[in-house]
Amino acid sequence: MSQTYWCEHAWLPDGPAPAVALTVDDGRISAVTRDAPRAGTVLTGLVLPGFANVHSHAFHRALRGRTHGGGGTFWTWRDRMYRLVERLDPDSCYRIARAVFAEMLLAGYTSVGEFHYVHHDRAGRRYADQHAMAHALVSAAGEVGIKLTVLDTCYLTGGIGGERLDPVQYRFSDGDVDAWAARAAAFDPGAAHVRVGAAVHSVRAVPAEHIPVVVAWSRERAVPLHAHVSEQRAENQACQAAYGRSPVQLLAEAGALDERFVAVHATHASALDATWLGSSDSWVCLCPTTEQDLGDGTGPARELANAGARLSVGSDSQAVVDPFAELRSMEMAERLGRESRGHFTPAELIGAGTAHAAIGWPDTGRLEQGSRADLVRVTLDSPRTAGSDPAGVPLCASASDIRDVLVDGQWLVREGEHLRVADPAARLAAAVQEVTA
Numbered sequence: 532m533s534q535t536y537w538c539e540h541a542w543l544p545d546g547p548a549p550a551v552a553l554t555v556d557d558g559r560i561s562a563v564t565r566d567a568p569r570a571g572t573v574l575t576g577l578v579l580p581g582f583a584n585v586h587s588h589a590f591h592r593a594l595r596g597r598t599h600g601g602g603g604t605f606w607t608w609r610d611r612m613y614r615l616v617e618r619l620d621p622d623s624c625y626r627i628a629r630a631v632f633a634e635m636l637l638a639g640y641t642s643v644g645e646f647h648y649v650h651h652d653r654a655g656r657r658y659a660d661q662h663a664m665a666h667a668l669v670s671a672a673g674e675v676g677i678k679l680t681v682l683d684t685c686y687l688t689g690g691i692g693g694e695r696l697d698p699v700q701y702r703f704s705d706g707d708v709d710a711w712a713a714r715a716a717a718f719d720p721g722a723a724h725v726r727v728g729a730a731v732h733s734v735r736a737v738p739a740e741h742i743p744v745v746v747a748w749s750r751e752r753a754v755p756l757h758a759h760v761s762e763q764r765a766e767n768q769a770c771q772a773a774y775g776r777s778p779v780q781l782l783a784e785a786g787a788l789d790e791r792f793v794a795v796h797a798t799h800a801s802a803l804d805a806t807w808l809g810s811s812d813s814w815v816c817l818c819p820t821t822e823q824d825l826g827d828g829t830g831p832a833r834e835l836a837n838a839g840a841r842l843s844v845g846s847d848s849q850a851v852v853d854p855f856a857e858l859r860s861m862e863m864a865e866r867l868g869r870e871s872r873g874h875f876t877p878a879e880l881i882g883a884g885t886a887h888a889a890i891g892w893p894d895t896g897r898l899e900q901g902s903r904a905d906l907v908r909v910t911l912d913s914p915r916t917a918g919s920d921p922a923g924v925p926l927c928a929s930a931s932d933i934r935d936v937l938v939d940g941q942w943l944v945r946e947g948e949h950l951r952v953a954d955p956a957a958r959l960a961a962a963v964q965e966v967t968a
Contacts, residue, residue, distance in 0.1 A: 533561070534940070535571030536906065538578040540921045543898050546878055547577065547921040555904040558940035563900055574908050574935065577921045580896045581641025581905030581938065582854040583887040585816040586757070586795050586845025588646055589628040589668065590619055593963045595849055605763055605825045613699045618966040619649060621663040626962040628671035633955040634852045636677050637947070638930035641905040641938045643677055644845065644890035646730055646757060646795070648684035648703045650714070655701025662718045669720045676943040676951055677724075680890040682757050683715040684730040685745050691735050691769040703732070708741040712748050726891040728755035731787070733762075734770050734778045742785035749791065755891045756787060757816070760794040762827060767799050779804035788813045793843070793889050798822055798830040802838075805831065809839025814889045819860030821847035829864040833874045842879075843886035853930035854884045862926065880925040908935040 534555045541551035543563065552567030553560055591612065598611050628645075635643055645668050651657055660666065665681050672679035686703035689696045696704055705711040718727060729749040731737045737745065749756040760778050761767055770778050779800060782788060788811035795816045797804070808815060815835050822828065825848070836842055844857040851857075858880040865874035875883075885896035895903045909924055910916060913932045916924060936944035943950055952958065 532556075536578070537567060537569050537571050537573050539573075539575045540577045540911075541898055542577065542579045542881060542921075551578075551898075553578075553898060553904070553906070555940050558904055560898065560900055560902050560904050563898060574906075576911040576934070577909045577924055578898070579639070579881065579907045579909060580885045580898055580902075581887075581907050581936070582639045582884045583843065583890060583892070583896060584635055584640040584643040584846050584854070585793065585843040585886060585889045586646055586818055586847050587643050588848060589631050589671075590615065590624060590649065591847070592627055592631040592634075592849035592959070593966050597967065605827055608825055613697070615966060616649060616699055616702060617653060620652075621658065621667045623962070623966050624649070624664055625667035625671050626958070626965065628668050629674055629952070630955060630959040630962045631849055631852070632671055632675040632677050633949050633952040634959065635846070636675055636936055636938075636943055637933065637949055637955065638852050639854055639907040639933040639936060640852075641678060641907070641936065642680070642887050642890060642892050642895060643672070644680045644682055644728070644755070644757070646682050646684055648686050648730075648732055650705065651702045653702060655704065661714055665718055665720070669722055669725050673722055673724055674951065675949075676938055676941070678892060678895070678938070679724060680726045680728055680755065680892070681718070681720065682728045682730040682755065682890075683718060684732050685711045685741070686732040686736045687711075687741060688736055688738060691773045693738055703736075708737070708744045712744060715748065726754070728757065728891055730756065731758040731782070733759040733766065734781055735766060739774060739781055739785065742782065742787065746785055746787045753791070755791050755793060755889065757793040757795055758782060758787065760797050761799040761804065762796040764799050764828075777801060777804055779807050783807045783811070795845070796822065796827070796830065797835060798828045800831060800835065802834065805835045805838035805840060808835060813840055814843055814886070815840045816843045816845050816889065817857070817861060817883075818845045818847035819857050819864065820851035820853070823860065824848065824850035829868060832861050833865050836879070841886065841889070842883040843889045844883055855925060855928045855930065858884050858925050877922050877925045884925070904937060904940040906935070906937040907933055910934050
């Protein structure tokens, strides 16, 4: 059954346009009509394609607002995160994921890439269902209505040079790369809203000689391959000391870099690294609000884009769940570093925010014929957006300005209320309390 949505303004592939009619059939956009008469379901404000959250660790949401008392660095924050890991089981993982996935949908994200590495029980033993933790994510996403890509993550060592795992890291590891590959191959989510990819946790956690196995696994299945890359200066220094090259170069030599590869963070990528990533048509996923929260540094976003790398964004640690905050931070970091304005056009920002292809959903993220009908309505009469040009919305709106969200042609958020998840704030509070009390 066809449904027509008349948009006061819609962000088309060439930018915002007024009076646009979108016809939707079977969850896809079947027609786009400019200068259309006002008819059908009227959507005031600005309609955007759904946003893509390319890098997420759902369970990190339990740390929001709980790690700021003593200062520190990424590494001290990681100690707090590891204490949280010790409290997780499939049930609590499901409840946290359900709550934060609802928060993401309310913020306008219609797909999420879950960088999934907590595979086993607290002693590192496989659950009776060896994919119990992944199935918890699948169930949570299905209940909420968000599209999910499970990036099954290989994690083998405690540091570069084959350092032994810390006991808390036993949960992450399958013991060896072949055991990881066999377990990952056996995972069948059995759900249309889920796709599967692979991840090298980092060059710290997967020795160079084992990375090609993960690469081959992803290539055989033609699925996304992600890796944390150059998130910390210490990682770069250790990689240079052990291998005489940067993490990006190490991954390139392992055959990882191509149009399905996503370098997550790349905060301390060099000009040569940018050339490697750009010339291979690889993606980079920036996570600005997490990088700010952890004091990681500011990545060379414009330099990466100029080299040809394709940019995307992710909420990572869930310090903030707001695609506009990520996109605005991309631009503002460049302004602060270069002492000038206008380094990314609004269209470039929206392109980075809707990069669903980076997590295996290439038919999502554009308001054009044939695309999945993922629509996000942003109000233009809030205190933040009132009086703004629609083209300026990426630099002035916030998640609070998202009023309606349509996913694959189905309404999931209307007037700021999730239609499937009652009182998501209470669910978030309860899920956090369960693993932090």
